[in-house]
Amino acid sequence: MEMRITLRVDGAQHEVTVDTRTTLLDALRDRIGNYSPKKGCDHGQCGSCTVLVDDRRVTSCLSLAVAQDSRDVVTAAGLSDEGLHPVQQAFVDTDAFQCGYCTPGQVCSVVGMLDEAGQGAPSHVTEDLDAEVELTDEEIRERMSGNLCRCAAYPNIVAAIRQVRDSAPADREGARP
Numbered sequence: 001m002e003m004r005i006t007l008r009v010d011g012a013q014h015e016v017t018v019d020t021r022t023t024l025l026d027a028l029r030d031r032i033g034n035y036s037p038k039k040g041c042d043h044g045q046c047g048s049c050t051v052l053v054d055d056r057r058v059t060s061c062l063s064l065a066v067a068q069d070s071r072d073v074v075t076a077a078g079l080s081d082e083g084l085h086p087v088q089q090a091f092v093d094t095d096a097f098q099c100g101y102c103t104p105g106q107v108c109s110v111v112g113m114l115d116e117a118g119q120g121a122p123s124h125v126t127e128d129l130d131a132e133v134e135l136t137d138e139e140i141r142e143r144m145s146g147n148l149c150r151c152a153a154y155p156n157i158v159a160a161i162r163q164v165r166d167s168a169p170a171d172r173e174g175a176r177p
C-alpha cells in the first residue's frame, strides 16, 4: 500500500509517495536524495542513520516514513545555514573522525543528547535524579552509546562533546533551520 506524505527536511518541504513499509532512512536517501544519514546496520544498532525529528534524535532506519508525516526532520547536513554548527566545528577541532561514515549520525546524536541533558533527562548512569545533569565523561559515553564508530574515534568524540559542553549556551545552540 502506498501513501502520499509531506516531510520537511532541513527546512525544505517534500511531498513523496512511499510504500507504507518504507523507512524514514530510505525515504530520505532514495526518494529525497539526502545522503547525509548513513545506512550502517539497518537494524537500529549502529546509530549512523540518526537524524532529529521534531528536535529529538531518532534512528531513521527504525522509523517508518509514514509515521513522520508533516514532521520536521533535520539531518547533519541541515544543522546550520552558514558555516559549521558548533558540534560540527568541535568534531573538526578535536579530530573526532577518521573515515567519517558514522559522523553525521554522531553529530545529530550529540545535538539531541545535549538537549536531553539540558532538559534534565537522566541516563542509565545518572546517580542523583533530582540534581542538574552533569555531563561527565561517563554520562557522555552512556548517552552516546547508541552511536558506534568502527574507526574507534571515541576519545576524540568525547573531547568534541566536552568542547561544546564547556562553551557558552548561546554558542552551543548554533543555528538551526
Ligand code: FES
Binding pocket: 038, 039, 040, 041, 042, 043, 044, 045, 046, 047, 048, 049, 050, 059, 060, 061, 062
Ligand atoms: S543504520 Fe540505523 S542504526 Fe544502523
Ligand code: FES
Binding pocket: 096, 097, 098, 099, 100, 101, 102, 103, 148, 149, 150, 151, 152, 153
Ligand atoms: S569515523 Fe569511521 S566509523 Fe566513525
